Amino acid sequence: MQLQREKAAPQSVRTDLLAIPVRSGSARGPDLAALDRAVGGRLLDEARRRRHDIAKQGSVFVYQTHGDLPAEQIALIGVGGEGKGPPSAEAWRRFAGQAVDLARRSRCKTMALSVAQGATRASTIEAVAEGALLASYQVRGYKTAAKASELKTCSIVGASPSRAMAEAQERGRVLAEATCFARDLINEPAAVVTPAHLGKVAQSMKKEFGLRVRVLGLQDLKKLGMGAILGVGQGSIHEPRLIELVYSPARRAKLGPVALVGKGITFDSGGLSLKPPGNMEIQKRDMAGAAAVLGAMRAIAALKPPIEVRGYVASAENMPDGGAYRPGDVLHTYSGKTVEVLNTDAEGRLVLADALTWAAQGAGAAAPQCIVDLATLTGAVTVALGRSVAGVMGSDGALVRQLVDVGRETGEPMWELPLVEDYRPALDSPFADLKNIGDGTAGSIFGGLFLREFTGGLPWAHIDIAAVAYADKAQPYVPRGAVGWGVRSLCGLVERMARR
Numbered sequence: 310m311q312l313q314r315e316k317a318a319p320q321s322v323r324t325d326l327l328a329i330p331v332r333s334g335s336a337r338g339p340d341l342a343a344l345d346r347a348v349g350g351r352l353l354d355e356a357r358r359r360r361h362d363i364a365k366q367g368s369v370f371v372y373q374t375h376g377d378l379p380a381e382q383i384a385l386i387g388v389g390g391e392g393k394g395p396p397s398a399e400a401w402r403r404f405a406g407q408a409v410d411l412a413r414r415s416r417c418k419t420m421a422l423s424v425a426q427g428a429t430r431a432s433t434i435e436a437v438a439e440g441a442l443l444a445s446y447q448v449r450g451y452k453t454a455a456k457a458s459e460l461k462t463c464s465i466v467g468a469s470p471s472r473a474m475a476e477a478q479e480r481g482r483v484l485a486e487a488t489c490f491a492r493d494l495i496n497e498p499a500a501v502v503t504p505a506h507l508g509k510v511a512q513s514m515k516k517e518f519g520l521r522v523r524v525l526g527l528q529d530l531k532k533l534g535m536g537a538i539l540g541v542g543q544g545s546i547h548e549p550r551l552i553e554l555v556y557s558p559a560r561r562a563k564l565g566p567v568a569l570v571g572k573g574i575t576f577d578s579g580g581l582s583l584k585p586p587g588n589m590e591i592q593k594r595d596m597a598g599a600a601a602v603l604g605a606m607r608a609i610a611a612l613k614p615p616i617e618v619r620g621y622v623a624s625a626e627n628m629p630d631g632g633a634y635r636p637g638d639v640l641h642t643y644s645g646k647t648v649e650v651l652n653t654d655a656e657g658r659l660v661l662a663d664a665l666t667w668a669a670q671g672a673g674a675a676a677p678q679c680i681v682d683l684a685t686l687t688g689a690v691t692v693a694l695g696r697s698v699a700g701v702m703g704s705d706g707a708l709v710r711q712l713v714d715v716g717r718e719t720g721e722p723m724w725e726l727p728l729v730e731d732y733r734p735a736l737d738s739p740f741a742d743l744k745n746i747g748d749g750t751a752g753s754i755f756g757g758l759f760l761r762e763f764t765g766g767l768p769w770a771h772i773d774i775a776a777v778a779y780a781d782k783a784q785p786y787v788p789r790g791a792v793g794w795g796v797r798s799l800c801g802l803v804e805r806m807a808r809r
């Protein structure tokens with residue numbers, strides 16, 4: 310779907326579907342009144358007759374114009390507001406998402422989104438562009454008779470034709486494109502997306518985006534002594550990879566670099582601590598953290614913030630063959646710390662341990678000012694927070710707060726979980742420096758406490774995205790499947806840090 314901007318007033322736009330946002334209360338806006346007049350008052354009349362509360366957030370009222378207007382249908386979509394102030398960016402994303410969804414389901418070829426009511430704000434245009442493009446995403450898939458969506462163009466109408474608006478729309482497009490790129494990687498089967506495949510994808514971003522890219526393979530990992538990534542990967546025919554991507558701004562930044570680290574388990578069978586079938590069938594998504602980092606690096610390379618950003622992906626496949634690592638094995642991590650493996654299904658924290666140490670060192674260059682990791686780390690985070698909120702924890706309160714704030718803007722809500730010091734001794738092992746699981750309680754927090762051991766004392770935050778990475782049923786602007794969660798928040802964080 311192509312996104313455009315049109316200067317015309319909503320009532321003169323020729324399109325298959327014209328979506329109008331309706332705010333609650335008195336601030337309904339000029340569009341609606343003008344449109345209603347243009348159709349002889351029948352629009353609002355019919356809504357009233359059908360007792361439809363057009364302002365209720367998320368409600369959709371469709372009206373056929375029967376030739377009274379160049380637009381064939383009008384959809385009134387409630388965006389809330391009133392009392393709570395203007396609609397939020399998330400309300401605009403959902404508005405655009407709902408409209409695109411409706412247009413797709415009604416086989417429209419063209420559609421238009423009116424934004425006159427929020428046109429003064431660039432952030433509204435950005436959110437509308439983002440929501441529309443995210444909702445238009447189609448899983449590539451392998452259906453032999455798949456039909457491409459008939460929806461070809463979506464026009465944003467009512468925005469002032471300023472440079473700022475054009476830039477906001479472009480930002481929305483870049484962020485949506487990067488999110489859909491992450492979705493594609495996650496939705497693809499694990500037989501296709503192997504650690505080597507992720508390495509190739511990263512390499513291809515070298516040319517396309519001017520990033521510095523380095524992919525460490527089996528021999529490199531052995532030479533460096535990355536015993537944790539190697540241990541997790543040793544039961545698979547697919548060799549592990551540690552991927553590094555660096556974005557350097559054209560002008561040298563005053564601020565230290567930001568490091569982003571993603572869990573890239575391309576398939577998590579659980580290893581010898583094998584998962585039951587129901588838990589295993591969803592584990593191609595276990596590289597969603599990696600996909601978010603790769604997606605964010607794409608967007609960052611396009612948005613060009615004045616700060617260095619380093620992306621790291623720790624990738625392996627967790628499989629149970631005769632050479633697999635076992636419960637009871639002791640792994641020698643890159644940090645020098647030894648880890649007793651009690652459960653081979655707690656593998657994410659192991660691959661991240663080596664990647665975090667590598668990231669914290671800065672590999673020859675300066676150490677980063679902070680590290681943020683994203684990982685589908687624990688099923689327990691679903692129990693704690695459900696499927697709409699990610700768990701965030703870390704060693705730096707300010708960093709965690711920034712992430713929570715950013716998530717509120719990007720529509721990726723996060724909630725802090727405490728790294729309870731009293732729990733830390735449960736990670737002590739009689740045979741090694743650490744064991745890889747806690748005492749069976751607070752699963753997500755033990756994951757965080759384990760990771761903290763490998764962050765070199767740097768400001769660090771960990772986002773557990775196990776519950777939010779994938780939509781088992783469609784959500785506003787997220788078709789069923791991978792969400793691409795985190796791309797927008799990582800970019801948002803980086804841009805905030807660059808502004809400081």
Ligand code: BES
Nearest residue numbers: 577652654655657685686687688689775
């Ligand atoms: N990849 C899983 C977590 C997961 C669960 C991701 C569901 C996506 C959906 C992770 O590696 C895992 O197996 N975690 C274990 C940790 C436990 C062994 C301490 C879990 O949550 O059971």
Ligand code: MN
Nearest residue numbers: 577654655656
């Ligand atoms: Mn696991």
Ligand code: ZN
Nearest residue numbers: 574577595657
């Ligand atoms: Zn896993």
